[in-house]
Amino acid sequence: MTPTPERRRELLATAAEVFAAQGYNATTVRRIADEAGMLAGSLYYHFDSKESMIDEILSTFLDELWQGYDEVLAAGLGPRETIEALVTESFREIDRHRPAVAIYQKESKHLATQPRFAYLADSQTTFEKAWLGTLERGVTEGVFRDDLDIRLTYRFVRDTVWVAASWYRPGGHHGPEEIARQYLSMVLDGIALRT
Amino acid sequence: MTPTPERRRELLATAAEVFAAQGYNATTVRRIADEAGMLAGSLYYHFDSKESMIDEILSTFLDELWQGYDEVLAAGLGPRETIEALVTESFREIDRHRPAVAIYQKESKHLATQPRFAYLADSQTTFEKAWLGTLERGVTEGVFRDDLDIRLTYRFVRDTVWVAASWYRPGGHHGPEEIARQYLSMVLDGIALRT
């Protein structure tokens, strides 16, 4: 018998994988139970509800994400270095929590309307403040271009990074650091050859 | 009373809006009917099934998209100009078919496994060929950088463009052409200030 918290984590990993692959709504509790080698009803010994599963998946992920982000933001780096560190950290999270990230991308918008998932909206807000603030600081300090709509830039960088969760496969060609490096190179310097 | 094909289009527009907002699975037929001011069963006078609604929405969108793309690809432009034209055309499609694009983003992966939606996979393949091919030509001809993983670059550009459908609102601050211009500027030249 595996100790309880370990089993929980395993089951959540299974659930996350299925949620990510099929979407939260389209995923049946029975499917998760099948994957875990038990019957649907048995999952309710471990979790209150299907909703509490996705809740735990997302909050665990966000907790870890913010641990990493907070460290970066507290380091007192310059805007460009901060962006570089945030992007790198993001790809590391995608590497570690790919299913959770994918779920977050697909489901957070409509989950956030429920009180239980208010923290999703909060996180989004804080997230935007951190990134957008850094970008603005970069423009002020003359390291980023000032001829672009800054909100557009923000969305551009944000989406660019996170959508990667939809195709990223851990253990693939490039590790998260190498992907981060190339992404940063594109975002910062563009893909056109300078003449 | 509007004539038949007009009514169909209206109903599909309504359905697309709801599908985009809530996700295909989470959308009930009743919700669409409510929005259209009729009863759930009445929709079945116009459409065979919920599935045939999303089918018609997606195929109509893809038909129009490829009409635009084919024109661009047939124009014999250089790689950079082709990318510029494709990006601009894409934002125009997002402007015209935002709900359809959003649905496509969220649902096409799992829909494509059904035979009925095989055309989604086909489209994806052709799409990749066109974009990736153009990028490769650009590298060969020395207009795009050659120090980047080309597949990564492809995904970067592709996602950059299409994720916009998730936040784009027609009639907003910038029109599609202006957004395309700024996106292209970022993608091609980067956001860092050149020194």
Place this chain on the structure above:
Amino acid sequence: MTPTPERRRELLATAAEVFAAQGYNATTVRRIADEAGMLAGSLYYHFDSKESMIDEILSTFLDELWQGYDEVLAAGLGPRETIEALVTESFREIDRHRPAVAIYQKESKHLATQPRFAYLADSQTTFEKAWLGTLERGVTEGVFRDDLDIRLTYRFVRDTVWVAASWYRPGGHHGPEEIARQYLSMVLDGIALRT
């Protein structure tokens, strides 16, 4: 434009054909309308309801059947000749009203429970009285065997005749009179060779 009563009869013939082929419940009004080259709603110009269609089909058939039977029963024939005449008349009805007979076989039992179709039960009762009475008379008069359960004999003869509607095709190998002849020969004399 065909005159109204003619059109009614045509439509009822179409309906009967479909009812017989698919069963009353399994037949949709739309299917009948398709077969008749009109839309489902249009049938309601001619008939009150689906139920009134089967009602008219069955009552028309029973009216004709009893016209024939009453003539036979009024003719004052002996028991054997009466049975022969009833069987022959029955096969003629099958020939003329095959769909109606088939419908009657399949549906009358559960339709008869509704007040509207009380005449089905009445007809059944009168039918049984006529046939069973004739058989009993035959036993009494020494033309039919007396070592058989008379009710069993009745069901045997009755079923033997009417089930034919399930496979009979007008215009086939044998006409109704020839089939009646052979059936009577089997029922009266058996299929075993007499030694």
Place this chain on the structure above:
Amino acid sequence: MTPTPERRRELLATAAEVFAAQGYNATTVRRIADEAGMLAGSLYYHFDSKESMIDEILSTFLDELWQGYDEVLAAGLGPRETIEALVTESFREIDRHRPAVAIYQKESKHLATQPRFAYLADSQTTFEKAWLGTLERGVTEGVFRDDLDIRLTYRFVRDTVWVAASWYRPGGHHGPEEIARQYLSMVLDGIALRT
């Protein structure tokens, strides 16, 4: 609590009773559930669909029928004795599986068109081969009359036997063997008194 396979059988018996009484199409899943003392949805824990219920009912019946028939056919009896044994066996099956037989009579024709129920058509074919073949052998060997259309004779005997399911009630006046005896007496020797 009864063990699982027992419960299945009970539920199928209930379903068969209702299907036989009301017809497959006219029977609602809810009605079956009511009769079984549960909610409609609960049936789906035991069966995939309404269709799979009738499937299991019919295939179980046919399996048993053919077990009996195969024994008879393998016994190497003469034509008359074979017919006698088949008829007797048939009435035994009606006694044991009355609802299944009734369902088979009413529904097999239109079910057989679906691939899932192809075995119904197969069974019909084999059935005809066995009975018709036996009758033909009987004519050749001089135990059955040769002045009758043999296919007509076949239908006559076949229908005569199986329609009995529509009125037969287990535990009634005569047991299946007695009914078989009288039926055979009528079929073989006729109902007319020999002079």
Place this chain on the structure above:
DNA sequence: TATGAATGAGGATTCATTCAT
């Protein structure tokens, strides 16, 4: 911890029927 069986609230779909034109 897990199972087996059931619940009950929907959800997609069908279909007889209506009715203005």
Place this chain on the structure above:
DNA sequence: CATGAATGAATCCTCATTCAT
């Protein structure tokens, strides 16, 4: 006479959840 569009009730089926064992 017929159409086109809609109604609304009913139907099959799904699925999160419960609970006694």
